[in-house]
Amino acid sequence: MQELYTKALVLDRRPVGEADELVTFYTEKFGKIYARAKSIRKITSKVSAHLQPLGFTQVRFIHRGNFTVLDAMAETRPRPQLISIVRLLADMTHEWEKDTRLWQYIQRIQIEDIPEKEMNRDVLALLGFDGRHASCAFCKKEQAYAFLKTRNDFVCRACASKVSESEVVCI
Numbered sequence: 001m002q003e004l005y006t007k008a009l010v011l012d013r014r015p016v017g018e019a020d021e022l023v024t025f026y027t028e029k030f031g032k033i034y035a036r037a038k039s040i041r042k043i044t045s046k047v048s049a050h051l052q053p054l055g056f057t058q059v060r061f062i063h064r065g066n067f068t069v070l071d072a073m074a075e076t077r078p079r080p081q082l083i084s085i086v087r088l089l090a091d092m093t094h095e096w097e098k099d100t101r102l103w104q105y106i107q108r109i110q111i112e113d114i115p116e117k118e119m120n121r122d123v124l125a126l127l128g129f130d131g132r133h134a135s136c137a138f139c140k141k142e143q144a145y146a147f148l149k150t151r152n153d154f155v156c157r158a159c160a161s162k163v164s165e166s167e168v169v170c171i
């Protein structure tokens, strides 16, 4: 049984069991991880307010096969402008892949207001998908306007309008 401590951006929360939730974090020390927060849906929960998606938090876990949240202390309120990045991190990163450069960038967006498309572009480039000089993977003609998460490829505006909105990340 091991106790671990790290700073994290909260990506997502999903109900499990009667009153628990499975929380997705992008952490400084371990990359993306999932941790169970016990009794977090009870009104008496002390950690719920400190584990708001889109917010930064200091979190303590116990690791016994799986992660369980012991406690948490929020550093920032949820920042709604991070929604697109949070979805990218949830969909495009793998568990237990620590990435120091990506974490440094995430630290920047905690304090700086970077336009959403620029953040998407920067994070995608850090994940290995550089769209700055990319052209459309469908028509091969127009300049890249968006990234498609299911195809890991860039498309132009006209081609992006033909696919489901949930797939499209504007850059």
Ligand SMILES: [Zn+2]
Residues within 6 Å of the ligand: 136, 137, 138, 139, 140, 141, 142, 155, 156, 157, 158, 159, 160
């Ligand atoms: Zn196109």
